[in-house]
Amino acid sequence: MDSGDEPEGSNNNQHQRKQYHRHTPHQIQQLEAMFKECPHPDENQRAALARELDLEPQQIKFWFQNRRTQMKAQHERASNSFLRMENDKIRCENVTMREALKNVICPNCVGQPVTDYFDAQKLRMENTQLKEELDRMSSITSKYLGRPFTQAPAVLPTSVPSLDLSVGGGLGGGPSLDLELLSGCSSGMLPPVTKMERPMMVDLAARAMDELIRLAQAGRQLWVKGVPGDAPETLNVAAYDSLFTAPGGAFRPPDISVEGSRDSGLVFMSAVALVDVFMDTNKWTEFFPGIVSKAHTGDVLMSGLCGRSESLIMMYEELHVVTPVVPTREFSFLRYCKQIEQGLWAVADVSPDGLRDVPYGTPPRSRRLPSGCLIADMSNGYSKVTWVEHMEIEQTLPISALYRNLVLSGAAFGAHRWLAALQRACERVASLAMLGAPHHDLAGAGVTPEGQRSTMKLSQQMVGLFCASLSSSPLQRWVLLPGTTDVSIRVAAQRSAEPGQPNGVVLTAATSIWLPVPANHAFAFLRDESARSQWDILAHANQVQEVLRIPNGSNPDNCVSVLRGTMTDANQDGMLILQESCTDASGSSLVVYSPIDLLTANVVMSGEDASGIPLLPSGFAILPDARPGSGAGAPSSSSGGPLGTISPGCVVAVAFQILVSSLPSSRVDAESMATVTGLIGTTVQQIKAALNCAGP
The missing domain is CATH 3.30.530.20 (START domain)
Known part of the structure; x- marks a missing residue:
């Protein structure tokens, strides 16, 4: 092929493709009318319609394919919405019945609530009703999917109304959080591939x-x-x-x-x-x-x-x-x-x-x-x-x-x-495979390579839990708290179900801030144990000492550490901090940490399996802001830059987790909300003050 002809042909193809996108109102009207009569036109019908509308048959084919997909998606969303409404209705009826039964007293039982008679039979009725409802909705949905329906897509509404986090009244008419929607959820269920x-x-x-x-x-x-x-x-x-x-x-x-x-x-x-x-x-x-x-x-x-x-x-x-x-x-x-x-x-x-x-x-x-x-x-x-x-x-x-x-x-x-x-x-x-000479633990004895591996595996589990807890998946319902501090704080609560999480209800609070410093500067400050007292309010302004350090990469800042305060109260001298710091060539960095008691730390560093140890990770996720002209992703200078360029900055996500209660049936209270809100607000203020970052 003559190379000189390629640009002209390429330009013609590009010009034609741009025209193919722009259907006129008359063409769309005719296509919609045909779709109502025959959603699956054959080849002859498509050819006739193409001649009538001055389009290519392939354009007609693609338009009908997209329109059918759109209709099926609409029907599926409607079916899912109806199913959620029915389930919410049943759930509300169950809650109402439980509350009513708590107040019913049997005269012959001298104050004992009448629940024994109802419990077994009521549960059977609920299960039967829910199964019938699921079968009915599965039958409806399968008609639109065109294949047997195995499980309804677990998609929650993207627009979630505000919910009350202060059940039992602490924050007053604030929003509430329905924990029932956050336990045992899964998404991404794929239909099996057929033989065809x-x-x-x-x-x-x-x-x-x-x-x-x-x-x-x-x-x-x-x-x-x-x-x-x-x-x-x-x-x-x-x-x-x-x-x-x-x-x-x-x-x-x-x-x-x-x-x-x-x-x-x-x-x-x-x-x-x-x-x-x-x-x-x-x-x-x-x-x-x-x-x-x-x-x-x-x-x-x-x-x-x-x-x-x-x-x-x-x-x-x-x-x-x-x-x-x-x-x-x-x-x-x-x-x-x-x-x-x-x-x-x-x-x-x-x-x-x-x-x-x-x-x-x-x-x-x-x-x-x-x-x-x-x-x-x-x-x-x-x-x-x-x-x-x-x-x-x-x-x-x-x-x-x-x-x-x-x-x-x-x-x-x-x-x-x-x-x-x-x-x-x-x-x-x-690094995990090549762990070498023993380090020294708190008691002065050597930490074996097995102990170092166990500590690194526990830290990897901690980082995975931290990243997953900040997901914006539709199944992770975040609620924006109104007017709590000068930063926008979002909270989410869930019954812990993942391995490595403590049993009960966990509350996560998070915010994101922009800092006018390069991402590597923010990472160096947040991972430095000597600077921790400047932002960690739990350190009580005391210095933090690194008692164990395990490198996990060529970058010396990539490591797993065990930290201890040099001056602590009598009630806190048994607590340590497990921390992992990591950064990569893209400028993406993590500083994740979790409190861990002295007994557990010694068990882990002795080489025991750490997979079942419960953790509540908090920390920071740092990314370059990628603004045009900021030089994000490239090596940054220590201060400023040439005239006309934008100083590099970074975005930092800050998150804290606390255990609200060890009882899975508990609800979030005002005290827990105040705790995480205070942690977030004070930490952000102290970080900005330490880095000389003025403004919100």
């Missing part, structure tokens, strides 16, 4: 693999370098559409944005071990707690050799930024692993939305386009990873102004952040 769908999905995964390899190896015709000093590359969407999309096939509504980025680097882990991480959703979540809030395997389409080469799974994933004010991204996608040649592996992801006429994800039109990783084994224990991120996103929920630049620029979920997090996680794994 399986060959189509295998073919889709193979095509996605081919496209991933081309994207990973492509040059400047597809990828655009950023400003000098920025490693990641961004995708040229117009060039991608012209190369990978059939003429007239790139129909993208204006409310859909494309995020495409590529980055490469060395990772301290073998290619085979990395493939195991990618194909195991438990390891996948452990490696990326700051990006992946939850993940699970929906179906295994091909098991492959040792679960690696030629493996194909259907995977669900929820991505988040560690803050309540950025909406999560949910995807269902195929993950295909293949060994290309000796020492070279590829893992490709792609959403099967076009094959399954079921709205996946939230928002429903967000999906993964062919993307993934090329992993090349090196001879020195390292692997070279080329990471490609490519997705279409429909932003339907508001994003806090503090994080808007970070998210809309693509940096929040881009290839550079994924690769940096992978490099840090692999260094942590290597």
Whole structure:
């Protein structure tokens, strides 16, 4: 093909695609009228309608497909809303009945409430009624899904009315929090892949693999370098559409944005071990707690050799930024692993939305386009990873102004952040495997490598709980407290159900603030034990001493520490602080800590299994603000910058957790609310004062 003809043809294709998007009101009216009469027109009907409306048959086909998906989504939401209303009605009736029975007294029992007779029979009736209601709603929903319905999608309304947190009256007419909605919830239940769908999905995964390899190896015709000093590359969407999309096939509504980025680097882990991480959703979540809030395997389409080469799974994933004010991204996608040649592996992801006429994800039109990783084994224990991120996103929920630049620029979920997090996680794994000389514990005896490993595993559990507690998933109901302090505080309460959490009701309070200092400066200040007394009100202005330090990476600031106050009250001298500090090349940092008693600390450092130890993690999640001109992501100077540039800043999420009660049936009281509100407000003020940050 003559290379000189390509730009002209490419421009013509782009001009045609722009025209294909703009249907006239007359065309839309005619399409809607046809849809009411025949939602599934055949090829002849589509051709006739295309001639009548001066459109291409393929445009007609795509319009009807999108319209059917939209209708099914509307019907599904209506069914889910009706089901929730029915369940809420039954729940209210149950609560009313319980309260009434508490006040009913039997004359022959001298003050004993009449409950024994009702309890067993009432529970049976409730169970029968709920099962009948679920069966009826399942039957209705299955008509719209077109397949047997297994479980209603656990999607809560995005607009939640204010709820009263002060049950029993402490904060007066404030909002309330219904804990019944926060226990035992799960999302992302995937319908099983049918026999008819399986060959189509295998073919889709193979095509996605081919496209991933081309994207990973492509040059400047597809990828655009950023400003000098920025490693990641961004995708040229117009060039991608012209190369990978059939003429007239790139129909993208204006409310859909494309995020495409590529980055490469060395990772301290073998290619085979990395493939195991990618194909195991438990390891996948452990490696990326700051990006992946939850993940699970929906179906295994091909098991492959040792679960690696030629493996194909259907995977669900929820991505988040560690803050309540950025909406999560949910995807269902195929993950295909293949060994290309000796020492070279590829893992490709792609959403099967076009094959399954079921709205996946939230928002429903967000999906993964062919993307993934090329992993090349090196001879020195390292692997070279080329990471490609490519997705279409429909932003339907508001994003806090503090994080808007970070998210809309693509940096929040881009290839550079994924690769940096992978490099840090692999260094942590290597440090765990190569623990050496004993340290000294509180009593002066040596902490064995087994004790260090146990401490690092407990700390990893702590970090995972902290990141998950700040998810903005629809199942995590956050309530904004009105007018409590000069910062916007959100709270959420839940009955603890995860391993490592204390039994009972846990209250989480969080806020996000902007600081006019680079992210690495904020991280250095918050992780420094000598500066802790400046912001930690629980330290009572006393110095904190590091009694154990376990490095977990090449960066000396990445470590697990055990801290103790040098001067404490008699009632507090048995408490320590377990803390993990970690940062990566993207500027993303975490400082997470939890109180731990002396007896438990010695048990852990002796090498005992720490998985069952309950923790209440608090801490900070730090990210560059990614403002244009701020130099976020690049090395920052100690003060200011050239004229015309914006001083680098960062966004810090601050969170505290307290145990309200060890009884799962307890409700949040005013004292607990006042405690976390005071902790948040005072901590933020002291951090700003210590860093000389004026203003709110």
